[in-house]
Every structure is written in C-alpha cells, then in structure tokens.
Amino acid sequence: MALADHLPSSRVTRARRLHVWLACAVGVVGLFSLTVGATDVSLGPALLKLAKGEALTRMEAIVLWDIRAPRLVLGLLVGAALAVGGTVMQGLFRNPLADPGLVGVNAGAGLGAISAIVLAALAPAWLALAVGDQLVPVAAFFGGWASTLLLYRVSTRRGRTSVATMLLAGIALGALAGALSGILVYISDDRQLRDLTFWGLGSLGGASWAKVVAAGPIILISVLVACTLGRGLNGLALGEATAAHIGLNVQWVKNLAILTVAAATGAAVAVSGGIGFIGIVVPHLLRLGSGPDHRPLLINAALLGALLLVLADVITRVIIAPAELPIGIVTAVLGAPVFLWILLRQRGMVDL
Amino acid sequence: MMHRRAFVGFALAFAVPRNVLWAATGAQDVIAIGGDVTEIVYALGQGHRLLARDATSTYPAEARSLPDVGYMRRLSAEGVLSFAPSLIVSAEGAGPPEVIDILRAADVQFAEVPEGYDIDAIVQKVKSVGAALDVPDKAETLARDTRTAMDAVLARTAQSNPSPKRVMFILSTQGGRILASGTGTGADGIIGMAGGINAISEFEGYKPLSDEAVSAAAPDIILMMDRSGDHAATDDELFGLPALSVTPAAQNRDVVRMDGLFLLGFGPRTADAVAALNRALYPA
Numbered sequence: 001m002a003l004a005d006h007l008p009s010s011r012v013t014r015a016r017r018l019h020v021w022l023a024c025a026v027g028v029v030g031l032f033s034l035t036v037g038a039t040d041v042s043l044g045p046a047l048l049k050l051a052k053g054e055a056l057t058r059m060e061a062i063v064l065w066d067i068r069a070p071r072l073v074l075g076l077l078v079g080a081a082l083a084v085g086g087t088v089m090q091g092l093f094r095n096p097l098a099d100p101g102l103v104g105v106n107a108g109a110g111l112g113a114i115s116a117i118v119l120a121a122l123a124p125a126w127l128a129l130a131v132g133d134q135l136v137p138v139a140a141f142f143g144g145w146a147s148t149l150l151l152y153r154v155s156t157r158r159g160r161t162s163v164a165t166m167l168l169a170g171i172a173l174g175a176l177a178g179a180l181s182g183i184l185v186y187i188s189d190d191r192q193l194r195d196l197t198f199w200g201l202g203s204l205g206g207a208s209w210a211k212v213v214a215a216g217p218i219i220l221i222s223v224l225v226a227c228t229l230g231r232g233l234n235g236l237a238l239g240e241a242t243a244a245h246i247g248l249n250v251q252w253v254k255n256l257a258i259l260t261v262a263a264a265t266g267a268a269v270a271v272s273g274g275i276g277f278i279g280i281v282v283p284h285l286l287r288l289g290s291g292p293d294h295r296p297l298l299i300n301a302a303l304l305g306a307l308l309l310v311l312a313d314v315i316t317r318v319i320i321a322p323a324e325l326p327i328g329i330v331t332a333v334l335g336a337p338v339f340l341w342i343l344l345r346q347r348g349m350v351d352l
Numbered sequence: 353m354m355h356r357r358a359f360v361g362f363a364l365a366f367a368v369p370r371n372v373l374w375a376a377t378g379a380q381d382v383i384a385i386g387g388d389v390t391e392i393v394y395a396l397g398q399g400h401r402l403l404a405r406d407a408t409s410t411y412p413a414e415a416r417s418l419p420d421v422g423y424m425r426r427l428s429a430e431g432v433l434s435f436a437p438s439l440i441v442s443a444e445g446a447g448p449p450e451v452i453d454i455l456r457a458a459d460v461q462f463a464e465v466p467e468g469y470d471i472d473a474i475v476q477k478v479k480s481v482g483a484a485l486d487v488p489d490k491a492e493t494l495a496r497d498t499r500t501a502m503d504a505v506l507a508r509t510a511q512s513n514p515s516p517k518r519v520m521f522i523l524s525t526q527g528g529r530i531l532a533s534g535t536g537t538g539a540d541g542i543i544g545m546a547g548g549i550n551a552i553s554e555f556e557g558y559k560p561l562s563d564e565a566v567s568a569a570a571p572d573i574i575l576m577m578d579r580s581g582d583h584a585a586t587d588d589e590l591f592g593l594p595a596l597s598v599t600p601a602a603q604n605r606d607v608v609r610m611d612g613l614f615l616l617g618f619g620p621r622t623a624d625a626v627a628a629l630n631r632a633l634y635p636a
Contacts (some may be wrong), residue, residue: 186559323423
C-alpha cells in the first residue's frame, strides 16, 4: 500500500524489531523465573544433572515442575491475555482509558468469585463433586462470561452493537454487580472477607498444571485470534462509518473483539484473581514507544504483558520470602511510577 | 529418609490410636500455622522443633524470632518448602488447596487442628497438636492441667456475680462505624466464660451495627483488642461516638482492652484470660 511509504517508516520497523527484542526478553525472564524462588533449587544445576543422566531429588522435581513451571506458563498466558485485552478494548472504544474490564468481565468475575467464597457451603452436592476445590475459578469464569453476554445483548440492536451503549451499560452493570457483591460481603464472616480481599489483589500462587490445562487453551486461542484484529482496529480508528466505507465488516470486528477479550480475560481473571494495571498500561507504553499501528502493537502487547507479569510474579515470590505478596500490589506499585514517568517525559505526546 | 518413613509407618500401625487422621512423627522440622497452635507447641515444650510460623503466631516471644511464612490462607508452596519441613501443624482452614496438595505431594505431613470456643475444643486442640508432634503424654498432662484450670476459673466466674454485666466486643470503630461481635465467635465464647452477657445476640459473627442498635444493646462495658492502628481508639474518641455516648458503658467510661491472641486464642492461656477478663468486669 502506497500510504505505508509516507508513514515515518522508522516507527513501523521499530515496532517490528521490537517483536524480536521482546520475545528474547520473555525467554530470559522465563528462565530467570524458573531459577529464583524461596528455596535454593535452581534451574542450572538441575539441568546439568538431567544432562548427566542423574535423577533429580524429590525437592528439585516438585519445585521446578509442580510449582515454578505452571506458574511461569500461567503468568505468560495471563499477562498476554490482559495486555492484548486492553489493547483491543482501547482500539474498539477509541478511548485511552479502556481496559478489559469494560466488557463487564471483571465485575461479573468478581461477583462469581465472591459468591463462590461466601456461598460455597450452600452449593449443591453435585456441583461440589464436579468442581472440587476449584469452585472459585469456575464461578469467576462463568460470572465473567455471563455479564459480558448480557452486556453484549443489551447494547446490540438489529445486529449492530453500539459501543457507546456498551460503555454506559457496562458502568450500570458494574454498579449492580458491585451492589450484589456488597450484600455478599455483608453476610460473609471475617475469614471469607479476607479471602475475597486477597482474591481481588490477584495471585499466581495457586498455579497448577490442572489450571494451565483448563485455562490455557481458551486464553491461547483467543489471544491468537485477537492478534489478527490489527487491520480491523486500525480501520475503526478512523471512525465506524469510514471504516465501513473502506470495506471493513465493522460488526464482525466488534463481535470478534468482544468475544475474544471476554474469553481471554475471563479465563485469566478466573485463574489469577483481579490483576489490575497490566491491561491499561502495556498498550500505552508500546504506543509511546513504537506507534499506534495495531498490527504490530497487538503482538508486542502480548509479549510485553507476559514479560511484565512474569517479572512481577518473581518479585512477589522473593521480596518477602518465605511469604508471598499479592501480585496486584506489585504490578501497581512498580508499574504506576514508571508509567507516570514515561507520560511526563513525553509530554508532547499526551494526545494518545 | 527411608528410616523416618519406616518409623512413621511403624508408629501408625502400633502407637497411634486409629481415630487420629494423620501420622504422628518425631520430626524435628515442624512449621506451626495459627497463633493458638504455635502457643500449644511451645506449651508442650516442643518449641525447639519449629522451623517457621505464620503471621498470626506472635506468642510466646520466641515465636516472633522464627521466620514468618505469611497469612495462613495464602501460603506459598515454595516458601514453605524452602524450610524442607516434614510436618505442618495447622489451625483449621490453611490454604490455598492447590498449595496444600503440592505440600502433600512433597511428603510433608499435614495435621489440621480443629477450631472451637469452649473447654472441650481447647482440650481437643492440645491433644491434636500433641498427637501430631508425637508427644501424647505431654499433651495429656497439658490437656488435664488446662481442663482443671478452666474448670476452676469457670466455677469462680459463674458464682461471682448476682447481676451479670452486658459486654459488647468491638472489633473496630473505623470511620465511626462500630463492628461488633454477635454470637458464635471467640469473643462471644470468652464473654460467657468470664461471667458476662454478650450485649449483641441478634446475629452471628462480626457485623457493623447501626447506631440505634448500639444504643439499644445498652452495654455496661466495652471490650476491645489492645492493638495498634484503628483498634487503638482512645477512650475519648470511643465514647465520643454518638451511638455509644448514651450507653451505660460511656457513662462509667468502662472499657477493657486485652491482647487479641490472649483473649481470643482459645489455647493454654485461656484460663488466665477468663480470669483477667472476669477481674476487669467485676473489680472487687
């Protein structure tokens, strides 16, 4: 396309080059996260042992394979899901404040989780049998989905989804979910109260292969599909009417955007609790650095989101070891000042 | 390792009664979770076997110098494993469940101590901890002593007062909202034991009270935890609250502050706590 030649090419190539750098960084941080932790088990010596054909000790096997590895995989998936979800939402709503929560996922998932924590004793026996001790993530996932579908139905008339209605209805729905959560908070005892406070701050602490298997495919598929939305979101940036005139199936882009974000963040929130900040900040960081073209942006967002979340998880594990900090605290405490600094340094680029 | 497991098997087969759900071990490497559990471990003279404790284990003073593995419902699998414990003695409800599964897979024995707010519950706690630590004789002695002490103090508190006082346990007064204890809590249990009457009997657990409900409850005395932060409301602030200012407690400026773990721990020190609270309620 001729237009591309007139764009400042440095930004596009920079964005493309960023793929490689970020992918390398994700690899390095991933290995790092397998290496450090509260125990002195380390990846290097364990691999050396395996290479020599020696068996790992029970401790090494459990720490590396059952604790750190599922945490790493889950961290990568959740980070990518939140960051891509944020990018898609900001593109869809053409609003720099948009985050994955706008499709109602967080409010619904929060309500689901709180219900599961407070009302677990009232759950029917067959349900308890089916989901075991995973009632909270399951309830959060379905809560998130239910509220997204409801929001989608409310804001879709005659096959057209109104983004503005969705934004406003989302606020109303969020308030309603908040009120219902408030009722449950009121009847909860102080232990449940503590549980749900911690849930809201998020953690990868309960990571297990079972969770990776349950949430992984949903997140992976929806993130991959969302990464193909770049052209559509670029078109939407011109406004819905113009996007339709240049031959874009606007409704299709909207449907795909809403459904993939709901699936990816719904599954992410279900396994990790509420992790703020990644979804809203990662796209901005990348846009400031490498421009607003959604095609490379989505891929970079997936990589940077994964990178930051795994890094934050490493910090939560070691900073007050042997105890552990909720990850939402780390992402906000470290992310907010960095974001502010970048924002103020590039004051000329405030029009995001 | 094999020797120890063989020993555990042996102990299971012969030494431990069948109704004990976990394996008793002579393990030297134990982590205690829960303030009351840690207290009992030390009272049994087994404090030297502890490697670490949780955030609520603040008594005795030696316990504070042990590493802290965090909040009991949010344990970190790797953090706990970094001590290579062979036994965790925990109060009811440690978690999250995935972490407990991993610890079990790593050959860590897990003994859960039941909770409760009466004499039988305390005795059962002592016996459970003793069984888990494989010191049943010491546990039996401590349980007997605890029961004797409790019976003695309860006999005293039951007859000391012709007109029992109405006590309101206030957990916090943050933002002027009074969070008080209803029935079915540790606070309710200890108030009853000390010869008082819980001024709030309309609901279970800890709930925020409306101002009128506080006035209507008309407590003769306020019981609070002696802690820093929002719990350390001064008497002036406390009785300055409109809801409280019309109660008999405010007119006499009657407030008792006691250490939370001492008051609500329901462990070996509870007999002392009951006696102390009783003295505070009914000064001679």
